[in-house]
Amino acid sequence: MTRSDGTGAGEAHGGSAPGARPATSAPAAVRGGGGPASFHAMWDELRPIGRHADSGGYRRFAWTGADADCRAWFRAQAESRGLAYEVDRNGNQWAWLGDPLAGDAVVTGSHLDSVPDGGAFDGPLGVVSSFAALDELRARGAALTPLTRPLAITNFGDEEGARFGLACVGSRLAAGQLTKEKAYELRDADGTTLPQAMERAGYDPDAIGADPERLARIGAFVELHVEQGRALDLSGDRVGIASAIWPHGRWRFDFHGEANHAGTTRLVDRRDPMLTYAATVLAARQEAALAGAVATFGKIAVEPNGVNAIPSLVRGWLDSRAADQATLDTVVTAVEKAAREQAGRDGIDLDVVRESFTPVVEFEHALRDELNRILGGAVPVLGTGAGHDAGILSAAVPTAMLFVRNPTGVSHSPREFAAEDDCTAGVLALADVLEGLACR
Numbered sequence: 001m002t003r004s005d006g007t008g009a010g011e012a013h014g015g016s017a018p019g020a021r022p023a024t025s026a027p028a029a030v031r032g033g034g035g036p037a038s039f040h041a042m043w044d045e046l047r048p049i050g051r052h053a054d055s056g057g058y059r060r061f062a063w064t065g066a067d068a069d070c071r072a073w074f075r076a077q078a079e080s081r082g083l084a085y086e087v088d089r090n091g092n093q094w095a096w097l098g099d100p101l102a103g104d105a106v107v108t109g110s111h112l113d114s115v116p117d118g119g120a121f122d123g124p125l126g127v128v129s130s131f132a133a134l135d136e137l138r139a140r141g142a143a144l145t146p147l148t149r150p151l152a153i154t155n156f157g158d159e160e161g162a163r164f165g166l167a168c169v170g171s172r173l174a175a176g177q178l179t180k181e182k183a184y185e186l187r188d189a190d191g192t193t194l195p196q197a198m199e200r201a202g203y204d205p206d207a208i209g210a211d212p213e214r215l216a217r218i219g220a221f222v223e224l225h226v227e228q229g230r231a232l233d234l235s236g237d238r239v240g241i242a243s244a245i246w247p248h249g250r251w252r253f254d255f256h257g258e259a260n261h262a263g264t265t266r267l268v269d270r271r272d273p274m275l276t277y278a279a280t281v282l283a284a285r286q287e288a289a290l291a292g293a294v295a296t297f298g299k300i301a302v303e304p305n306g307v308n309a310i311p312s313l314v315r316g317w318l319d320s321r322a323a324d325q326a327t328l329d330t331v332v333t334a335v336e337k338a339a340r341e342q343a344g345r346d347g348i349d350l351d352v353v354r355e356s357f358t359p360v361v362e363f364e365h366a367l368r369d370e371l372n373r374i375l376g377g378a379v380p381v382l383g384t385g386a387g388h389d390a391g392i393l394s395a396a397v398p399t400a401m402l403f404v405r406n407p408t409g410v411s412h413s414p415r416e417f418a419a420e421d422d423c424t425a426g427v428l429a430l431a432d433v434l435e436g437l438a439c440r
């Protein structure tokens with residue numbers, strides 16, 4: 001896999017990349033005092049880290065140099081505000097205001113890692129907005145009742161799963177949804193295991209595992225995130241509240257054929273797994289459309305991967321999501337059935353393995369209603385097909401999410417975007433939520 005060590009670390013310490021500010025960056029105009037002002041300063045600091053010069057996208061993969069630079073940035077933000085900084089047993093970062101051991105803490109935050117050539121907002125918007133919301137609370141100063149609950153900001157490690165193929169590793173480990181044994185089996189494309197990568201980054205992989213005592217000290221977790229669709233753009237709102245995360249999973253389809261010469265093998269003599277794979281991609285699209293779901297083959301590996309060779313193996317990964325479990329089951333079952341029927345016709349052997357699955361997440365209604373009340377009661381409530389650390393934690397902790405408008409709906413791409421005024425609205429909404437939850 002492409003490593004970000006070179007570009008990430010180099011850019012982080014080398015100042016701004018040459019040329020104009022990219023379209024995906026929030027404008028640097030500073031507004032008033034408090035959180036919105038500090039937001040832009042932080043955004044500009046974080047912006048060059050792990051940004052690839054050619055694509056303009058981010059390559060902030062777990063336990064690489066770019067990841068280390070993001071983590072150093074987080075730590076500096078915590079310490080510059082006098083927050084108590086700590087790293088938990090799974091490598092997630094925490095910055096505390098108040099006593100971490102007191103319990104019933106209000107926690108906010110998100111993640112700083114990215115997908116390959118991802119956008120600037122997915123993850124970092126939540127972390128930067130968290131620090132800015134704290135600054136906003138402090139700027140409100142004397143008007144505030146003192147904190148009645150501890151407050152923490154967190155950066156969950158390896159949320160995107162770009163390097164080891166499993167999303168939300170930091171929160172899954174903490175919540176006990178990923179065991180140490182299973183985590184130790186994770187490997188990146190270069191064959192480096194997760195424990196090796198952690199150790200090289202200076203963390204202790206021996207310590208990883210479920211952290212129920214820590215989660216028990218959290219009374220509410222609120223994750224702010226850029227919207228990864230256009231619901232807010234269509235409704236004309238800057239900020240929304242999450243209702244649920246669609247159930248979703250990843251399935252690996254291995255199509256085994258027979259390698260042979262692309263020039264001398266007659267068409268009728270071939271066992272070409274690429275044909276079966278191609279038919280399966282079309283079936284996935286058709287079944288998803290019929291069901292009102294989504295299904296994507298976005299990653300493929302081919303052996304021997306030669307221009308003049310019929311493949312012996314095509315391995316494709318299906319990502320599918322739907323509003324409910326029954327619909328998702330229907331789609332994936334139909335795709336597999338179509339693949340098997342086509343494989344039979346093509347003389348191909350097919351293995352299908354479910355690599356990961358996350359059931360539907362309904363965010364806690366009481367906390368969701370509380371956020372809506374704090375924000376004036378007119379905030380749209382929307383579902384999402386994207387997974388989040390908040391979804392993982394919701395099994396153990398009262399959890400809610402705020403979404404900030406993304407006018408194009410594009411995400412996991414350098415075109416991902418949120419406008420300055422919408423980022424400001426997100427910071428102020430998060431500050432209101434933190435004040436409402438932790439100062440009363």
Ligand SMILES: [Zn+2]
Pocket residue numbers: 111122123159225388
């Ligand atoms: Zn994210």
